[in-house]
Amino acid sequence: MKKLSFLNGLNDGIPIALGYLSVSFTFGITAVNMGIPPLAAILISLTNVTSAGQVAGIGIIAAGGSLAEMAAAQFIINLRYSLMGLSLSQKLDGKYTLFHRITTAFCITDEVFAVASGQTADIPPRYMYGLQLLPYLFWSGGTAIGAFLGSVLPDAVKSALGIAIYGMFLAIIIPPAKKSRGVLFTVLFAAGLSCCLANFPAISSGISIIICTIAAACAAALLFPRKEAVHDE
Amino acid sequence: MNNVVYLFASIAVMAGVTYLIRVLPLAVFRRKIQSKFVLDFLYYVPYAVLAAMTIPAVFSSSNSLISAAAGFIVAVVLSFFERGLLLTAVSACAGVFLAELLLKASG
Numbered sequence: 001m002k003k004l005s006f007l008n009g010l011n012d013g014i015p016i017a018l019g020y021l022s023v024s025f026t027f028g029i030t031a032v033n034m035g036i037p038p039l040a041a042i043l044i045s046l047t048n049v050t051s052a053g054q055v056a057g058i059g060i061i062a063a064g065g066s067l068a069e070m071a072a073a074q075f076i077i078n079l080r081y082s083l084m085g086l087s088l089s090q091k092l093d094g095k096y097t098l099f100h101r102i103t104t105a106f107c108i109t110d111e112v113f114a115v116a117s118g119q120t121a122d123i124p125p126r127y128m129y130g131l132q133l134l135p136y137l138f139w140s141g142g143t144a145i146g147a148f149l150g151s152v153l154p155d156a157v158k159s160a161l162g163i164a165i166y167g168m169f170l171a172i173i174i175p176p177a178k179k180s181r182g183v184l185f186t187v188l189f190a191a192g193l194s195c196c197l198a199n200f201p202a203i204s205s206g207i208s209i210i211i212c213t214i215a216a217a218c219a220a221a222l223l224f225p226r227k228e229a230v231h232d233e
Numbered sequence: 234m235n236n237v238v239y240l241f242a243s244i245a246v247m248a249g250v251t252y253l254i255r256v257l258p259l260a261v262f263r264r265k266i267q268s269k270f271v272l273d274f275l276y277y278v279p280y281a282v283l284a285a286m287t288i289p290a291v292f293s294s295s296n297s298l299i300s301a302a303a304g305f306i307v308a309v310v311l312s313f314f315e316r317g318l319l320l321t322a323v324s325a326c327a328g329v330f331l332a333e334l335l336l337k338a339s340g
Contacts, residue, residue, distance in 0.1 A: 167325030
């Protein structure tokens, strides 16, 4: 089986980084519009590295919400990362010591997780560092650009960049959905349920993601159990 | 409370909670999970997360539903033919951009 290198990781991180540039750029603009100082917006991106949680977070800060509310909102919106961490912990190779787990955990995002878990080989720390480096830099850099220069880009360009991250998501989930009926079922189930929940304003996007994920992955595991002894595919 | 103190305290809480959620499962679960159901569940998790995050949010990712739908179709077609993450994402942006140009030109 092919060994994953630092450069493999760096290469796989490029599309994630480019996707992040547009999203974090939008985040920078939004934060400053809400009255968050540009440097604080950048500090948030440097320390959080998560889109949904950060957007909810600046909303709470702008509204002067309590620290307890902030903690509860972040917990619920970002709870999916613990499911990902759990899943990822099954794919890490023998070199993945506690030290590497503590450092790389900081930058486990939806996209980093999706690309890492799409690997057939077990994951060494060097691959994960490579994979996370550019997305982290572009996430922070895009926030800085958005916070300081947001007003310069024409509206048509800002509008077009908004879909980049979703295009990337689709490129991650559609190819395996062609090959596996279980994955196809999971994708359709989660997408359908997500559309239903979007009609209820009381259900935030973070909670909706948690409900859809648990329901779809549970149903798929029951209805489409994978064959014994397969590590991946 | 002082504004600057509140701002930094909020950011610290955000970052702290988010990091703990990420690090605990990764650092604590050092053994391989044995349950077949849990392994299958975890295998399907990323596809469920990404599908739920993409749909229906993708349709409000641009200035109009029509241009977002155009970008979505471009992304689905390129993903189906496995053209890679970067090309798919850039093409979807181009699809949105062109659709909005056409919408403007047609009135």
